[in-house]
Structures are given as structure tokens and as C-alpha cells.
Amino acid sequence: MKTKHKRLAALFGLVALTLGAGCTENNQSIFIRQVPVPDPEDQCAVTADSSGPALFSGRLDAALATTYQQFFLVGNQMIPRGDSTRLLPETSRVQFYEADVQVFDNDVLVDEFTVPISGFADPAAETSPSYGLVAVNPVLTSTTVDGIINVHGPQGVFVVARIAVRGVTLGGLDVTSGIYDFPIFVCGDRANQVPCITQLRPTSCEDDLTLACLRGQDLPHDCREIKAAVGGKFLCQDSDGDECE
Numbered sequence: 001m002k003t004k005h006k007r008l009a010a011l012f013g014l015v016a017l018t019l020g021a022g023c024t025e026n027n028q029s030i031f032i033r034q035v036p037v038p039d040p041e042d043q044c045a046v047t048a049d050s051s052g053p054a055l056f057s058g059r060l061d062a063a064l065a066t067t068y069q070q071f072f073l074v075g076n077q078m079i080p081r082g083d084s085t086r087l088l089p090e091t092s093r094v095q096f097y098e099a100d101v102q103v104f105d106n107d108v109l110v111d112e113f114t115v116p117i118s119g120f121a122d123p124a125a126e127t128s129p130s131y132g133l134v135a136v137n138p139v140l141t142s143t144t145v146d147g148i149i150n151v152h153g154p155q156g157v158f159v160v161a162r163i164a165v166r167g168v169t170l171g172g173l174d175v176t177s178g179i180y181d182f183p184i185f186v187c188g189d190r191a192n193q194v195p196c197i198t199q200l201r202p203t204s205c206e207d208d209l210t211l212a213c214l215r216g217q218d219l220p221h222d223c224r225e226i227k228a229a230v231g232g233k234f235l236c237q238d239s240d241g242d243e244c245e
Contacts, residue, residue, distance in 0.1 A: 030094055030121065030167060032180035033073045033131065037219070044213035046071050048121075048131040057158075058218050060140060061197040062149050062188035064229055065216025068140035072099075074165050074177065075129035076121035091171030092123035099136045102162040103144055105151070110159075111144045117165070134165060140184065148186045156187025156196060188216075193230040199223045201237060205244035 034054035038044040050073060060068045078092035096119045103111040121132035139161045148159060161184055165177040187196035198220040202209075205224070212221045215229065223236035224244050236244045 028178075029076070029078050029175045030165065030177045031075050031077070031129075032163060032165060032177050033075045033129075035182060036071055036073050036133070038071070038213040040210050040213050040219075046133060048073060048133050050075070050129075050131055055218060058161075058182060058184040059197065060145065060184055060186045060188075061195050061216040062145055062154070062186065062190045063193050063195040063216070064188065064197060064221075064226070065214070066142040066145065066190075067138040068145070068161075068184060068186075068217060069135065069137035069214065070139050070161075070182070072134050072136060072163060072165065072180070073131055074119070074121055074134055074167075075131050077124050077129045078169070078175075079126070080123040091169055091173075093120060093170050094132075094167040094175060095120045095170070096132065096134050096165055096167040098166045099134065100164045100166070101136065101139060103140060104160040104162065105148060105157070110147065111141065113141075121167075136163060139163070139182075140186070145186060146190075149188070149190070152186075154187060154189035154194060154196065156185050158183050158185050160184075193232055193234075195226050195230055195234070197221050197226065199226060199236075201239055202244065203239050205238045205242055207238075 033050050036046050037053040037055055038046045074096065076094050080092050096117050098114050099117050100114050102109060115136060117134045117136060119132045119134040122130040124130050148157065161182045163180045163182065167175050197216060200220045200222050202222060209222055209224055211225055212219060227234045227236040238244060
């Protein structure tokens with residue numbers, strides 16, 4: 001499946017548009033619940049758990065990353081159908097296959113595209129939805145990131161990524177989630193390698209280094225990782241004030 005991408009002719013100069021409805025509008029069957037937080041202490045594992053920690057906004061440091069990608073937790077509210085004693089396919093299991101992405105800067109639509117995804121969610125268990133994970137890559141393209149930085153400067157600005165997920169049940173029903181708006185703060189100076197991501201100072205420069213799950217995104221980074229990425233005159237000190245190399 002190829003990524004379908006539509007670049008607007010006048011970037012940052014058009015009125016906002018609404019998300020396309022698609023072939024089947026069924027935004028009550030599946031829904032985007034949240035953006036899960038990866039666990040850097042567990043090989044950056046992401047779990048399909050609606051009670052787990054979640055991000056309510058993202059951050060992209062253009063000095064460390066050129067694009068933004070993200071996991072989304074998608075719920076399935078459809079209940080099983082049919083006779084459980086017969087060997088029939090479960091028609092309420094949803095296979096996800098693509099995501100529609102729109103990016104808004106100050107309510108102006110600056111990019112929109114459709115990207116292939118994979119993943120599934122089993123049928124709901126009685127009154128409780130079942131959940132599955134999808135990875136949307138990219139959410140922000142490098143061209144969009146460059147445009148945002150060119151307009152607003154490296155000090156940063158919030159943009160909104162509007163996501164809708166499409167899937168198909170084993171019974172052949174196309175389903176589409178409702179839209180999910182996720183704000184992302186875009187900042188950093190790529191040209192001069194000046195980062196903006198929140199920094200963590202180690203207790204000692206000799207401490208073990210835990211790398212960020214997604215470099216340049218979201219969660220604070222150990223300053224030693226940032227220094228290794230940008231080099232130059234970037235200052236990284238431990239809690240005693242000693243400079244880490």
C-alpha cells in the first residue's frame with residue numbers, strides 16, 4: 001500500500017478544512033483513546049492499556065529529529081456476533097489499515113495525507129471496549145516541520161495533528177474512528193544545532209545512559225545524549241557541575 005500525500009499549494013495560507021468522511025462513517029464503532037507513553041526502562045515497550053500513562057501533548061525538537069511519529073491507542077466497541085459454538089470467523093474483530101492525518105497551524109490547514117498502518121483490536125468484552133495499537137509515521141513530515149520553524153522561528157509554536165483511523169472487520173465492514181486532535185509543540189534550531197527538548201542532568205557523568213525512546217520527541221532527554229547528537233558548544237553538566245563529555 002502506498003502512502004497518499006496531498007501537499008497544499010500555499011503552505012500556511014489556506015483556510016481550515018474539515019476531515020474527510022471516507023467511504024463509511026462509523027465513528028462510534030472504533031475510537032482513538034489516547035497516546036500511550038513508551039517505557040524506556042522496558043526497551044521502550046508500548047502496551048494497549050487504557051489505564052496506562054498517556055501523553056496529552058507532544059513535542060518535536062527540530063534540532064534532533066526531522067519528522068514526528070506516534071503511537072495511538074484505538075478502542076473497538078463492537079461486540080461479538082454469531083453462535084460461539086460454531087467455527088465461524090469473528091466478524092467484530094477490526095484490522096486497521098490506514099490513518100488520515102491533517103495538521104493545523106493556528107486553525108489553518110497546512111498539510112494533509114493518508115498513511116498506511118497496521119494493527120488490530122479484538123471485539124469488545126461485554127460493556128468494555130478492547131484496544132489495539134497503531135503507529136502513525138509520519139504525523140509531521142520534514143517539509144511541514146521546516147515550514148513551521150521558518151514561519152514561527154526556533155522558539156516554537158503549538159500545532160494540532162488531527163488523526164482518524166480506518167479499519168475493516170473480518171466480516172468486511174469498513175469502519176472509521178472519530179477525529180482525535182493531538183497538540184504538538186514544534187521548536188528547535190536545526191541549522192545551528194540548538195535543541196529545545198527538556199534536558200535531564202545526570203547525578204554523575206559516569207552514570208549509565210538511558211536513551212530516549214524517540215530521539216527529539218516528547219519526553220525529557222539525558223543531556224549526554226543531546227550533546228552526542230548536536231556536539232559543538234552544547235553544555236551538559238552533572239549535578240555537581242562537572243561537564244560531561
